[in-house]
Amino acid sequence: MRYLIFIFFIISILSGCTKTDERPDIVVDIKVSKNGYSPDFIKVPVNSVVLFRITALDEGIGDDYSQKYYGHCFYIVPPYDVMVENIKKGETKSVKVKMIYPGKHIFTCPYCSGFFPTKGEIIVSSE
Numbered sequence: 001m002r003y004l005i006f007i008f009f010i011i012s013i014l015s016g017c018t019k020t021d022e023r024p025d026i027v028v029d030i031k032v033s034k035n036g037y038s039p040d041f042i043k044v045p046v047n048s049v050v051l052f053r054i055t056a057l058d059e060g061i062g063d064d065y066s067q068k069y070y071g072h073c074f075y076i077v078p079p080y081d082v083m084v085e086n087i088k089k090g091e092t093k094s095v096k097v098k099m100i101y102p103g104k105h106i107f108t109c110p111y112c113s114g115f116f117p118t119k120g121e122i123i124v125s126s127e
């Protein structure tokens, strides 16, 4: 059993998993619409655990919930590689991320960033 836990631990490190179940240090509320993210600039300290709560204000790429993709999403590009999909109009989804990579990182909605300015920046500061 201990061996299995160890293997799981190693796999989670190798997969670069930045999602966490730890208690959040910071809560960041973000609204997303066809006008983009608000705020679209976020600064957090390195190694902090951030709870992102993303609320969609409109239907994004569509409100046909029988489709695979609808609404908006929230994607922090690699090395974070954190994706929150299919946020419906009026809905809030959340994700907790341990901000272990310092520097400037982009977050975006891959569904609609080709049509709308749904892009933002997270600065993970080391000081």
Ligand SMILES: [Cu+2]
Pocket (backbone or CB within 6 Å): 060, 061, 071, 072, 073, 109, 111, 112, 113, 118
């Ligand atoms: Cu979108």
